[in-house]
Amino acid sequence: xxxxxxxxxxxxxxxxxxxxxxxxxxxxxxxxxxxxxxxxxxxxxxxxxxxxxxxxxxxxxxxxxxxxxxxxxxxxxxxxxxxxxxxxxxxxxxxxxxxxxxxxxxxxxxxxxxxxxxxxxxxxxxxxxxxxxxxxxxxxxxxxxxxxxxxxxxxxxxxxxxxxxxxxxxxxxxxxxxxxxxxxxxxxxxxxxxxxxxxxxxxxxxxxxxxxxxxxxxxxxxxxxxxxxxxxxxxxxxxxxxxxxxxxxxxxxxxxxxxxxxxxxxxxxxxxxxxxxxxxxxxxxxxxxxxxxxxxxxxxxxxxxxxxxxxxxxxxxxxxxxxxxxxxxxxxxxxxxxxxxxxxxxxxxxxxxxxxxxxxxxxxxxxxxxxxxxxxxxxxxxxxxxxxxxxxxxxxxxxxxxxxxxxxxxxxxxxxxxxxxxxxxxxxxxxxxxxxxxxxxxxxxxxxxxxxxxxxxxxxxxxxxxxxxxxxxxxxxxxxxxxxxxxxxxxxxxxx
Numbered sequence: 001x002x003x004x005x006x007x008x009x010x011x012x013x014x015x016x017x018x019x020x021x022x023x024x025x026x027x028x029x030x031x032x033x034x035x036x037x038x039x040x041x042x043x044x045x046x047x048x049x050x051x052x053x054x055x056x057x058x059x060x061x062x063x064x065x066x067x068x069x070x071x072x073x074x075x076x077x078x079x080x081x082x083x084x085x086x087x088x089x090x091x092x093x094x095x096x097x098x099x100x101x102x103x104x105x106x107x108x109x110x111x112x113x114x115x116x117x118x119x120x121x122x123x124x125x126x127x128x129x130x131x132x133x134x135x136x137x138x139x140x141x142x143x144x145x146x147x148x149x150x151x152x153x154x155x156x157x158x159x160x161x162x163x164x165x166x167x168x169x170x171x172x173x174x175x176x177x178x179x180x181x182x183x184x185x186x187x188x189x190x191x192x193x194x195x196x197x198x199x200x201x202x203x204x205x206x207x208x209x210x211x212x213x214x215x216x217x218x219x220x221x222x223x224x225x226x227x228x229x230x231x232x233x234x235x236x237x238x239x240x241x242x243x244x245x246x247x248x249x250x251x252x253x254x255x256x257x258x259x260x261x262x263x264x265x266x267x268x269x270x271x272x273x274x275x276x277x278x279x280x281x282x283x284x285x286x287x288x289x290x291x292x293x294x295x296x297x298x299x300x301x302x303x304x305x306x307x308x309x310x311x312x313x314x315x316x317x318x319x320x321x322x323x324x325x326x327x328x329x330x331x332x333x334x335x336x337x338x339x340x341x342x343x344x345x346x347x348x349x350x351x352x353x354x355x356x357x358x359x360x361x362x363x364x365x366x367x368x369x370x371x372x373x374x375x376x377x378x379x380x381x382x383x384x385x386x387x388x389x390x391x392x393x394x395x396x397x398x399x400x401x402x403x404x405x406x407x408x409x410x411x412x413x414x415x416x417x418x419x420x421x422x423x424x425x426x427x428x429x430x431x432x433x434x435x436x437x438x439x440x441x442x443x444x445x446x447x448x449x450x451x452x453x454x455x456x457x458x459x460x461x462x463x464x465x466x467x468x469x470x471x472x473x474x475x476x477x478x479x480x481x482x483x484x485x486x487x488x489x490x491x492x493x494x495x496x
Contacts, residue, residue, distance in 0.1 A: 002013035010398040027418035044318050048173050051110050051233065051245070052118035059099060059223075063092045063129040066218025067211055071137035072272050074222075080211055085134045087211070091170035093129015101125035111238040112395050116175075121177045124266030128184050132219075135191035147194035152186050185459045190487055200362050201471050202481030208336050216354045221344070224360035228367050232383045233373050240380065248314065248380045255304060262338050274349035276368035286403060287412035291467035293342055293422045296349070299456050302424055310445050328382035336391045342477030343399040347406055359395070366394035 035127075067084045071077045099106070103120030107113050139148055159179045166175030192199070236245045274285060304311070309324040316323075347356045367390045374382030404410050430453030430485065438444035457464075 037062075042276065048112055048115045050117065051107065051112040051115040052122055052173075052177065055099070055110075055119050055122075056114075058094055059123075059126055060129050062223045062245065063095055063126045064088045064133040064219070065212065066215030066222065066353070068133050068137040068140070069218050070211055070214045071134065071140045071351075073349055073351070077138065077141065079204070079209050081122055081134050081197070082140075082200045083204045083207040084137075085199070086128040086131035086201045086203050088206070089127075090129045090130070095130070096123045096125075096127040098201040099126065110234055115273065117193065118173055118177045122181065125181055125184050128181075132188045132191050135188075135195035135197040138195045138197055143272060143442065150192065151190045154190060155183045155187040156200070158186050169485075173380065201206050214351070214353050216454040218348060221353070221357040221360045224357070224364050225344075228364040231364070231368060232371050234388065235375055236380060236383060239375055244380050247320065247323045248326055250329055250384065251312075251326035251380075251384070252322060254312070254323075255301075255325055255334040257300065257334070258303065262293065262300065269346040271349045274346050284409050284412050286342070286408040287416055288467075288471050290339065290342060290413060291416040292464060292471060294339060294417060295460060295464050295467070297335040297338035298420045298424060299427070299453065301331045301333075302428060302456075303331075303452055304334070305329070305331030306428055306452060307435065307445055309328060309449050310441070314442060314445060325381045326384045329381065329388050332393055333388045334376050335385070336388075336396070340391075340395060340399060343403060346408065347402055350406045352402065352406045355405065359398045359402055362398045363390065363395050366390045395409040416467065419460060423456050426459065427452045430455040446463075 002049040020301075065087060067088060071080060071084060074080060100123040103123060104113070104116030106119055107116035133216035159182065162182055163175050164178030166178055169175070170369045171178070187312065191197075232246060233249065236248050270289060273289075305328045308327040309321065312320055312324045312327065344356050344359075348352075370386035370390045371383050374384075376382070378385060400410060400413075403413070434451035435444050435448035436445040
């Protein structure tokens with residue numbers, strides 16, 4: 001049984017446009033703030049904050065028990081919302097209290113006693129995350145990226161201003177924690193305002209098992225995803241110390257530029273879009289979205305890897321140059337992470353939460369020994385190599401199997417993977433040649449980036465625009481929404 005969802009293409013188009021603006025503005029702003037903080041804080045302080053942020057990031061992924069993803073794809077979110085709100089608030093409160101009282105012990109366990117008070121303060125962000133499950137999910141399912149952009153800007157401006165003021169006032173790393181906490185509280189209030197949701201709590205015994213059966217594997221997958229992306233921080237902190245972790249943390253953050261910019265756009269649109277497109281066109285839907293996403297993410301990662309040393313020197317200063325060798329490997333890994341994020345969105349939209357969890361289990365099982373081997377043989381650079389090798393040899397095949405079992409057309413996927421890879425080789429050569437000709441400098445970085453991008457675009461231009469046209473054709477103005485996938489939110493719930 002199906003119904004017709006009018007204007008789906010227009011909704012996705014507007015959401016994509018606003019999400020792109022959001023990503024661009026915030027990434028540029030984050031880059032500027034990162035430069036300021038790198039010059040205000042020593043590598044040791046960055047390492048302390050990295051430990052606290054690792055703990056918070058891992059726990060944040062399970063604060064909502066995976067229930068926001070279920071609301072995004074659900075055919076009846078209004079019935080589930082009160083139960084989800086209660087479960088989210090309860091789980092967030094329990095995690096916040098537990099971490100607040102055990103922060104010092106966690107910091108000592110991770111080899112960074114100085115991070116204990118910071119972990120305890122940041123624990124209260126888990127309560128805020130649990131309280132915001134319903135309004136955030138409702139904004140996502142409505143493609144309300146304009147409102148989400150406004151929330152993100154307010155979060156960024158308030159958090160940045162407060163953080164810098166506190167650091168200059170002598171708060172040090174604690175200023176980062178307090179700034180993050182205050183800005184998240186403001187974002188929560190705005191989520192309720194823009195979504196039109198009220199704090200409605202309840203518990204339906206028929207809803208809870210349904211929500212948790214889908215959400216718990218998602219929460220487990222999210223937690224493992226962050227664990228595996230932060231297990232390197234733990235290993236480096238214990239085996240190499242906070243200074244080495246500071247260099248690695250900065251390199252990893254820079255490698256996240258393509259993942260954060262492009263990944264945010266893909267993540268905000270892909271899951272509700274996949275869920276609301278008819279099943280009949282599902283086989284090729286993943287491949288259609290993958291084509292332009294892979295082309296752009298590979299180019300960004302490639303340029304970061306190629307220009308790593310002069311970029312680090314120019315942006316952060318000579319003191320941070322040890323991070324350049326790490327970034328050279330993590331740049332390509334960041335491009336692959338964008339594809340993994342897209343794959344997870346497709347699987348969750350198709351209800352495949354358990355396969356998503358299994359991929360994360362396989363990933364972390366392969367990564368942990370690779371990281372330990374990497375840090376003993378190559379230090380922090382060896383850890384970066386371990387990430388990339390595990391992603392290519394373990395994670396790609398695991399996701400390919402899960403996607404195939406969920407209906408994705410792997411032949412169409414493969415056909416869109418190899419053209420950007422082929423264009424990457426001469427593009428890299430052009431970037432290196434231009435950098436050597438102009439010498440490492442702002443002009444050299446610009447020359448290298450322009451030369452590499454120009455060669456890449458020349459070889460891939462016609463292919464790329466075919467992918468864009470196919471994406472537009474795939475997303476019609478009127479798309480049937482099958483039973484069991486996401487439908488338009490009820491107007492009574494306050495569509496923004």
